[in-house]
Every structure is written in structure tokens, then in C-alpha cells.
Amino acid sequence: MASLSEEVLLVVKKVRQRKQDGTLYLMAERIAWGPEGKDRFTVSHLYADIRCQKISPDGKAKIQLQLILHTGESTTFHFSNESSALKDRDAAKELLQQLLPKFKKKANKELEEKNRMLQEDPVLFQLYKDLVVSQVISADEFWANRLGDMNNSDPTPYNNKQDVGISGAFLADIRPQTDGCNGLRYNLTADIIESIFRTYPAVKQKYGENVPHNLTEKEFWTRFFQSHYFHRDRINTGTQDIFSECAKQDEKGLKSMVVQGVKNPLVDLLSLEDKTLDEGYGVSTTTPSTSNANRTVKESSNAAIIKRFNHHSAMVLAAGSRKGQAAQMGTRGILTSSSLLLNPFFSLAIEYEDLQRENRLKTVALNLKKSDRYAHGPVPLQSQHYTTSQDIINSVNHIRHEMVNYKPNLTQVLSSTAASSAITALSPGGVLMMTGTQQAINQMIPTEVQGELKHLYAAAGELLRHFWSCFPVNSPFLEEKVMKMKTNLERFQMTKLCPFQEKIQRQYLSTNLTGHLEEMLQTAYSKFHVWQTRRMLRKT
Amino acid sequence: MASEDEINLLVIVVDVNPIWWGQQAQREPELTLSKCLDAVMVLGNSHMAMTRTNKLAVIASHCQDSHFLYPNKNWRGGDNGGEDASSSGDGKYELLSVANNLIAEEIRNVMTKTEVRGNSTETLLAGSLAKALCYIHRVSKEVEVGQEIKSRILVVKAAEDCARQYMNFMNVIFAAQKQNILIDACVLDSDSGLLQQACDITGGLYLKIPQKIALAQYLLWVFLPDSEQRSQLVLPPPAHVDYRAACFCHRNLIEIGYVCSVCLSIFCNFSPICTTCETAFKIQLPQMVKPKKKKLKQST
Numbered sequence: 001m002a003s004l005s006e007e008v009l010l011v012v013k014k015v016r017q018r019k020q021d022g023t024l025y026l027m028a029e030r031i032a033w034g035p036e037g038k039d040r041f042t043v044s045h046l047y048a049d050i051r052c053q054k055i056s057p058d059g060k061a062k063i064q065l066q067l068i069l070h071t072g073e074s075t076t077f078h079f080s081n082e083s084s085a086l087k088d089r090d091a092a093k094e095l096l097q098q099l100l101p102k103f104k105k106k107a108n109k110e111l112e113e114k115n116r117m118l119q120e121d122p123v124l125f126q127l128y129k130d131l132v133v134s135q136v137i138s139a140d141e142f143w144a145n146r147l148g149d150m151n152n153s154d155p156t157p158y159n160n161k162q163d164v165g166i167s168g169a170f171l172a173d174i175r176p177q178t179d180g181c182n183g184l185r186y187n188l189t190a191d192i193i194e195s196i197f198r199t200y201p202a203v204k205q206k207y208g209e210n211v212p213h214n215l216t217e218k219e220f221w222t223r224f225f226q227s228h229y230f231h232r233d234r235i236n237t238g239t240q241d242i243f244s245e246c247a248k249q250d251e252k253g254l255k256s257m258v259v260q261g262v263k264n265p266l267v268d269l270l271s272l273e274d275k276t277l278d279e280g281y282g283v284s285t286t287t288p289s290t291s292n293a294n295r296t297v298k299e300s301s302n303a304a305i306i307k308r309f310n311h312h313s314a315m316v317l318a319a320g321s322r323k324g325q326a327a328q329m330g331t332r333g334i335l336t337s338s339s340l341l342l343n344p345f346f347s348l349a350i351e352y353e354d355l356q357r358e359n360r361l362k363t364v365a366l367n368l369k370k371s372d373r374y375a376h377g378p379v380p381l382q383s384q385h386y387t388t389s390q391d392i393i394n395s396v397n398h399i400r401h402e403m404v405n406y407k408p409n410l411t412q413v414l415s416s417t418a419a420s421s422a423i424t425a426l427s428p429g430g431v432l433m434m435t436g437t438q439q440a441i442n443q444m445i446p447t448e449v450q451g452e453l454k455h456l457y458a459a460a461g462e463l464l465r466h467f468w469s470c471f472p473v474n475s476p477f478l479e480e481k482v483m484k485m486k487t488n489l490e491r492f493q494m495t496k497l498c499p500f501q502e503k504i505q506r507q508y509l510s511t512n513l514t515g516h517l518e519e520m521l522q523t524a525y526s527k528f529h530v531w532q533t534r535r536m537l538r539k540t
Numbered sequence: 541m542a543s544e545d546e547i548n549l550l551v552i553v554v555d556v557n558p559i560w561w562g563q564q565a566q567r568e569p570e571l572t573l574s575k576c577l578d579a580v581m582v583l584g585n586s587h588m589a590m591t592r593t594n595k596l597a598v599i600a601s602h603c604q605d606s607h608f609l610y611p612n613k614n615w616r617g618g619d620n621g622g623e624d625a626s627s628s629g630d631g632k633y634e635l636l637s638v639a640n641n642l643i644a645e646e647i648r649n650v651m652t653k654t655e656v657r658g659n660s661t662e663t664l665l666a667g668s669l670a671k672a673l674c675y676i677h678r679v680s681k682e683v684e685v686g687q688e689i690k691s692r693i694l695v696v697k698a699a700e701d702c703a704r705q706y707m708n709f710m711n712v713i714f715a716a717q718k719q720n721i722l723i724d725a726c727v728l729d730s731d732s733g734l735l736q737q738a739c740d741i742t743g744g745l746y747l748k749i750p751q752k753i754a755l756a757q758y759l760l761w762v763f764l765p766d767s768e769q770r771s772q773l774v775l776p777p778p779a780h781v782d783y784r785a786a787c788f789c790h791r792n793l794i795e796i797g798y799v800c801s802v803c804l805s806i807f808c809n810f811s812p813i814c815t816t817c818e819t820a821f822k823i824q825l826p827q828m829v830k831p832k833k834k835k836l837k838q839s840t
Binding site: 366367368369370371373374375376387391392393394395396397398399400402403404406407408409410412413414415418419421422423424425428431432433 | 547558559560561562563565566572573574575577578579581582585640643644647648651652654658661703704706707730747750751753754756757758761762774775776779786791802803815816817819
């Protein structure tokens with residue numbers, strides 16, 4: 001039942017739902033319907049749950065309003081008051097139109113965002129599993145840190161709507177349908193209306209002037225489509241069409257564009273793209289660029305069509321950037337064109353190297369004073385053996401004497417004792433083979449253990465990062481956070497690190513894999529202890 | 541065997557520095573130059589005996605020059621075989637006996653021509669390696685089209701490193717790396733940083749032998765298999781190479797230093813002018829915080 005504090009915005013009597021008479025209530029946050037005579041609501045939907053509303057077409061006998069929810073369900077209300085059904089239905093529709101956009105999609109977005117982040121980043125997912133699923137820290141703390149980082153780095157709030165661009169074919173998309181008896185039906189949606197207003201500000205002006213004083217909306221649009229303004233050839237501009245002024249304004253606009261000339265011969269298509277600041281955030285404004293409208297045209301019907309097309313394209317291009325940039329358009333346009341021509345990519349396209357003057361690169365000669373320094377390698381000055389000339393003479397004579405009668409004696413090269421001692425030295429475990437026994441650690445530890453160790457490091461690193469970022473402790477918030485992080489670290493050590501250590505001990509791996517992790521945790525604990533004692537001293 | 545067998549060329553560069561070997565002969569008479577050459581010959585014979593298509597070359601690296609011991613012009617020139625009495629007697633594979641004889645003859649020639657010169661007491665190792673690379677290049681051009689040839693160089697080093705050969709040495713090493721030629725090193729006496737780098741860069745093996753008399757055993761065990769076979773064997777692991785650069789001013793090995801952006805010379809301390817290319821540099825000093833002046837209280 002409705003709480004008494006809810007504000008009721010609209011009450012519509014004689015509304016049928018599922019062939020039952022009743023009353024429709026529109027409240028601040030939900031829409032509800034209760035059957036006649038009863039004082040409770042059978043149907044109640046929050047505006048946040050409603051995806052869209054639909055109304056029955058005008059010609060139909062039944063005047064209905066349908067609500068479609070996010071879940072796909074739909075509820076239909078039939079307005080059955082003989083005199084004011086249409087008015088009621090329209091009033092309800094208008095109110096809903098205003099209320100629905102406010103409540104749209106607030107709740108789901110955050111959850112979607114979280115899921116997306118977890119799916120995209122396997123490291124984050126693993127961290128989440130390690131820390132939250134095993135209850136070292138709570139899910140809120142985890143997300144507080146993550147989303148907080150994300151939001152802090154972007155100044156714009158999350159719900160900024162992106163500017164919608166204008167489709168070049170929006171008029172053609174209206175696509176009239178034949179109505180059976182020589183008439184045409186145009187289906188206008190709010191988007192199309194907005195596109196027309198943005199592209200042709202003159203039409204918007206006319207709309208503002210005439211609706212709702214002189215014409216209804218429907219009449220205005222009918223006239224719009226009937227007018228020659230809208231049609232291809234605007235020959236009969238002299239009629240008392242309210243749009244004849246628009247035609248004259250367009251002519252003036254086109255002439256002024258011709259006079260302005262083309263600022264940038266290379267249409268800067270890049271400036272038209274969605275330069276988003278981030279997903280879901282606004283579009284950075286771009287500088288306008290003019291189209292190739294630099295042609296003189298003859299006054300013929302073909303020329304008129306071409307003129308219309310050019311004008312249309314120019315207006316579409318210009319409409320995308322008409323947001324208060326008019327004043328800066330002049331200077332900015334020149335800047336972009338000249339900077340564009342300096343752009344190396346474009347200069348490659350327009351310039352040819354061998355047709356230009358030769359530019360010799362200016363070089364500076366290397367002036368080395370002591371180049372013999374390079375000749376010496378990293379051989380430190382060692383104490384040279386000083387051989388006296390007498391030694392030299394003796395050695396040379398000796399060797400000459402020895403080799404003068406050299407005859408190879410290949411059967412007496414090696415004695416068996418020498419050979420066997422050499423072999424023992426070269427066998428595994430021998431003198432020369434000692435350094436080889438130190439195998440790399442990664443060959444001795446199985447890969448699952450290595451993987452677990454990596455996860456432990458990632459989780460510990462995350463917790464330690466939060467811990468250390470609290471220092472220096474300036475605010476009570478940081479104090480709380482520091483103490484919380486310390487308990488988290490202790491819990492992490494108990495729930496994750498110790499079982500891992502026991503596990504590797506059971507597997508007889510004697511290497512100390514967790515020494516470094518423990519050292520890091522100990523440093524954190526000692527820092528906390530120091531901070532705590534200092535705080536106590538300050539208080540006393 | 542099919543004629544598509546891979547040709548394996550082994551070039552052995554032996555350090556025959558007469559001064560070092562002469563002193564060595566007086567220090568430890570167990571390993572003399574003769575014994576060293578015998579061991580090298582054993583290795584060469586084994587290499588050629590492994591596959592018929594294996595080739596061998598031996599270069600003697602002296603302090604005066606580098607000399608090809610095998611193959612040399614005498615062998616290329618004419619016939620061999622029946623002239624030497626020692627070759628025909630024991631039924632040895634003729635190629636091996638010819639090779640041995642040639643090596644022995646050449647080394648005798650080389651050593652008798654040794655002159656005493658005081659200024660050059662270092663082995664011209666960089667030159668020998670360059671000659672080896674040129675020989676490998678020539679041989680690989682002379683084989684038939686489509687025939688693959690794999691080459692490697694083994695350096696048997698006795699004397700110490702020469703710092704003056706550093707640039708040439710590095711050029712040789714990088715050229716070998718580009719040609720996929722392995723450089724192995726068997727060091728008898730003192731560790732050589734240049735050869736360690738050579739082995740590390742080209743992918744070869746570096747070994748310092750603890751017992752010199754067992755040289756032949758080490759050579760056969762470690763350096764006889766070629767690079768493909770080495771992956772199947774358990775061989776001494778590569779040692780850690782010290783790649784630190786030396787500063788240009790003191791020639792100390794440094795890990796962190798200053799490099800001039802113009803001439804790329806390395807210094808251990810900052811100096812405002814680079815001494816090699818005389819470019820002036822500015823370095824930002826930390827900002828000095830001015831002490832705030834306290835406002836004096838106006839006393840009424």
C-alpha cells in the first residue's frame with residue numbers, strides 16, 4: 001500500500017487494467033494502479049524498472065498506454081473515461097515522459113561496471129578471488145579502492161551524457177508511408193525533430209514563434225513537409241509559406257559561406273570523430289571545418305538541387321560544432337589548416353623530396369684529444385712480470401735447444417694416473433664441475449607452486465600498497481585505514497601464507513620461497529608498531 | 541657414406557711463446573713444449589679420425605708472427621708419402637702421419653728461427669685468431685655448392701694476456717660471432733679475461749686446466765666433441781664472466797660510472813669537462829632551501 005509520505009503527482013480515474021476498472025496513480029518514484037473500490041494497489045512499478053512507454057495510435061478506438069519493463073514484461077492501461085480519455089492518457093504520457101529519464105538505469109550501471117572490470121582483467125579477478133572470496137578483506141573495501149581510483153582519476157561525473165551526432169541522412173530516413181488514399185504519413189520521433197532543429201536553426205526559430213500560439217505541433221510539421229522548403233526544388237519561394245523566410249535565410253547563409261571561403265582545403269575528418277574522454281563521457285568539442293562549397297552556380301533547376309545538397313551538407317557539418325564556437329571559428333580555422341599542412345603525414349602526401357632544395361644536415365665533428373684510451377679494454381693495470389733480458393736470452397736458447405730435435409712421441413703422451421685424475425676432475429662432482437650443481441630455482445619447484453606463489457605476491461602487494469599509502473597518517477580516516485590494513489595483513493598471513501609454507505614443507509622443498517614475503521610483512525608490522533608507539537607518546 | 545656429410549673444420553691455435561715456454565721448462569719440466577705439441581697432435585689425429593670429412597688446421601702463435609703449421613705450402617705443392625721412412629712403417633692412416641710430420645717439421649723451423657727481441661715478449665694471439673678466421677672463410681668458399689661446413693677454433697694458451705691487443709681481439713671475437721664460429725679456450729697457466737669473453741660471446745667452452753701433465757686427456761674429453769655433440773654430454777659449466785668496464789682515467793673496473801654522451805668515454809667521477817672530447821657538462825645540484833626569516837614581534 002502506498003506510504004502516506006509519497007507524493008502523488010497525478011490521479012486518473014476510470015482506467016482499466018486487465019478488464020478491471022480502477023484508478024491510476026502516478027507518484028514521485030513509481031506508478032501504481034488499484035482496482036475500483038479497493039484501497040490497495042494491484043500493480044506497482046518503480047520508474048527505475050520501466051524501460052519505455054507506448055501509446056496506441058490516434059485512430060484506434062481504444063485509448064491505451066503500455067509500460068514495458070526492463071525484464072520484458074508489459075502492462076497495459078486502458079483509459080475508459082468517455083469524455084476525457086484522450087486527455088487523461090496524454091497527461092499521463094507527458095508526466096511519464098518527464099519522470100522516466102530521471103530514474104533510468106541508475107542501479108544497474110555499477111554492477112555492470114564491476115562485472116566488466118572483473119571479466120576484462122584476469123589479474124584483478126584473481127586478486128578478487130584471493131582477497132574477497134577467502135574473506136581477507138570485504139567486498140566493499142575491495143571495490144572502494146578500485147572504483148575510487150577510477151573515479152578520482154576522471155574529473156567528470158559518471159552520468160554525463162554524450163552528445164549525439166547528426167546522421168547525414170536523417171531527412172531521408174523519415175521515409176513517408178502512403179496512407180492509402182493519396183496521402184503520406186511521416187513518422188517523426190524526438191530524435192529526428194532534434195536533428196532538424198540542430199541542422200536548421202531557422203526552422204527551430206519558426207517553431208518557437210508559431211507553436212503553440214498559432215499552430216499545433218502536428219500542423220506545423222504538416223506544413224513543414226508540405227512546403228517547398230522541404231522539397232527538392234525551391235522555385236516558388238514567393239508564396240506566403242511561413243517557410244519562405246527560412247529559404248531566404250538559407251540563401252543568405254550559403255552566400256556568406258561562399259564569401260568566407262574554404263579555410264581548410266583538406267577536410268579535417270579527424271576533427272569530426274568522437275573524441276571521448278573515456279567511455280560514457282562527453283565528447284570534446286571539435287573545431288568546425290567547411291566543406292567544399294567554393295563554387296559559383298548558375299540559376300537553373302539542376303543548379304538549385306546541387307545548391308540544396310551543398311547547403312545541406314555544410315549545415316550538417318557545421319551543426320556538429322555549433323556550440324558557442326562561433327567566435328573562435330575564424331582564428332581556430334586558420335590555425336588548424338596551417339598546422340595541418342605542417343603535419344608530416346600531409347606534407348608527405350603533397351611534397352616531393354627531390355623537387356625541393358637540398359638540405360644538407362649540419363653535423364658537428366667529433367674532436368677527440370686522447371683517442372688511444374679506447375684502444376685499451378677493461379683490463380686493469382696489472383703488475384707485469386718483468387723479465388730481464390738475461391731471462392729472455394736464456395729462455396729462447398733453451399727452447400731452441402729443445403725443439404731442434406723435436407720428434408713427436410705419440411705413444412708416451414699420457415700416463416694412466418694422470419688420465420684418471422683428469423677424468424675424476426671432469427666427472428660430475430669433480431673439481432671442475434662444482435658450479436654446475438646449483439640449478440636454477442625455477443627448475444626445482446613445480447609450476448603449480450610457482451603459480452600459487454605469484455598469486456600470493458600479487459595479493460600481498462595489493463594489501464601492502466594500501467598499507468603504505470596511508471603514511472604519513474594525517475587524518476582520522478587514514479588512522480582507521482592503517483589499523484584496518486594491519487589487521488588485514490595479519491589475516492592474510494594467517495589464512496594464506498602459513499598454509500602455503502606448510503604445504504611446501506610437506507613437499508620437501510627446502511628452498512625458502514616465502515622469506516621475502518615475510519620480510520615485507522615484518523617491515524610493515526614494525527612500521528605500524530613504531531607509529532603506534534609514537535602516537536601513544538603524543539597522546540600522553 | 542653419403543657425400544652430404546657435414547664438414548667439420550677444427551683450427552687449433554697453439555701458443556708457442558718461446559719466452560714463456562723456456563721459463564716453463566725450467567720451472568716445471570713435466571710439461572714442455574714438446575709434450576704440449578704431442579698432446580695437440582693427438583687431438584688433431586683424433587679429430588681427423590672421427591669422420592672422413594673432418595678437416596684440421598694448426599697455427600702456431602709466436603711473439604714475432606703467426607705461422608701455419610698445418611696445412612702448409614709444402615704439402616699443397618707435391619706428393620708425399622714415400623719420402624719419409626717413418627710414415628710407411630706402422631700402417632697408420634696416411635693422412636695422420638703426413639699431418640704429424642708436417643707439424644713437427646714446421647715447428648722445428650719456426651723455433652729455430654726465433655730471434656731474441658726485448659720489446660716483443662707477448663704472444664700475437666689476436667693476429668693468429670684473425671688468420672684462423674680468414675682460413676675458415678677461405679675454406680668455406682672453396683667447398684662445393686650446397687656443402688655445409690662448420691668451423692670452430694681451439695686456443696691453447698700459455699702466456700698471459702696482452703692488453704694492447706684488446707681492440708683487435710674484440711673485433712675478432714665479434715667477427716667470429718657473426719660467422720657462427722665457436723672459440724674454445726684451454727688455458728694452461730693464468731686466467732685470461734679476453735678469452736673468457738671470447739668463449740662467452742661465441743658460445744664456446746673455457747677451461748683452465750688444473751693439471752698440466754694431463755693436457756691430452758682434457759683436450760680429448762672437453763674439446764674433441766663439436767657443438768652439437770656437446771649438448772648431449774656433461775661438460776664443465778660456463779664460468780661467470782666479469783663484464784665490468786674500466787674507467788678511462790684510472791683503469792679501475794667500475795659498475796656504476798659516468799659516460800660522456802658525445803664520445804662515450806667512461807669515467808668513475810664526474811668532471812665538468814670530458815677529457816677525451818672536451819665537451820662541457822652541467823649537472824644540477826640539489827636546491828638549497830632558504831631559511832625563512834621570522835617576523836620580529838613589534839613590542840609596544
